[in-house]
């Protein structure tokens with residue numbers, strides 16, 4: 326998918342002025358509150374009209390003020406999914422799903438109900454009413470309804486923010502699977518850098534109605550490390566654990582990581598903040614942290630008032646952060662070796 330826009334939209338005191346070209350199947354829109362993200366979604370969907378400019382989707386104009394083109398929302402073939410699932414309360418799950426399907430002209434239908442239900446694991450819910458569904462089930466049905474309209478683009482305005490963490494991370498694989506299996510590109514808004522890294526190939530960053538840049542999500546996470554309250558979040562894929570001295574030993578990068586008991590006994594993805602990694606130049610003789618990993622420094626980067634340090638732990642990457650003075654004192658330079666100390670309680674399962 327290629328999305329190209331050059332537009333202006335005034336809303337009261339706020340002006341959105343964008344000149345943007347992004348391509349990819351999974352595009353994120355990131356920015357602080359009030360930066361214009363929802364306004365952009367409304368303009369793309371045709372729910373609001375730019376004052377002037379052009380919006381092209383795969384080269385086709387959805388809006389072009391100089392040629393007086395402004396396709397109606399349903400002619401854009403863009404499906405919307407919002408934070409609140411918006412299911413019809415008086416219709417069963419099946420009828421909610423078929424709503425999207427029946428609205429799509431027969432000749433353009435390329436996605437079938439049974440297949441969508443199978444991918445989203447909602448086949449068993451078909452006869453239920455929306456008020457009997459959990460938040461995650463409702464959001465999967467809303468997604469199914471949007472997909473069954475066989476859209477050219479799925480547009481999602483904070484689709485996961487109404488869900489608790491546990492559900493949010495269970496829905497993300499479905500979104501990725503849907504985009505891949507049905508070849509539907511998506512554009513989504515989120516405040517979460519972790520969501521961006523799990524779901525986007527490219528991120529358009531908005532600030533005060535302007536485009537601040539288009540970057541890879543990993544790059545964005547590093548740029549924001551110093552400003553973010555939680556630092557840079559390392560995402561670690563850990564294998565099947567074994568019990569060890571009252572803790573759980575998870576395989577990772579050819580070694581073991583010890584985690585506290587609450588980590589669960591399945592393999593999975595875990596978060597580890599860059600702030601929870603302590604670096605030591607030499608092997609500390611006595612330390613309470615349960616994990617002590619020998620690492621090589623790959624690179625250093627600056628972010629806000631912090632220095633990020635990308636470590637190579639047996640071939641796997643880990644990002645730690647220190648204040649610049651600590652990096653100098655410890656003489657941390659690319660190629661040098663350090664020990665990374667991590668408490669067993671610092672990991673959080675996604």
Ligand SMILES: Nc1ncnc2c1ncn2[C@@H]1O[C@H](COP(=O)(O)OP(=O)(O)OP(=O)(O)O)[C@@H](O)[C@H]1O
Nearest residue numbers: 336337338339356357358359360361362363364365
């Ligand atoms: N109908 C409107 N009339 C006047 N101003 C509006 C209108 N709708 C939005 N705005 C203003 O436009 C700006 C951008 O709003 P928008 O909802 O696009 O931001 P956002 O980045 O999506 O924010 P959030 O993350 O909080 O949802 C805000 O300053 C908002 O107050």
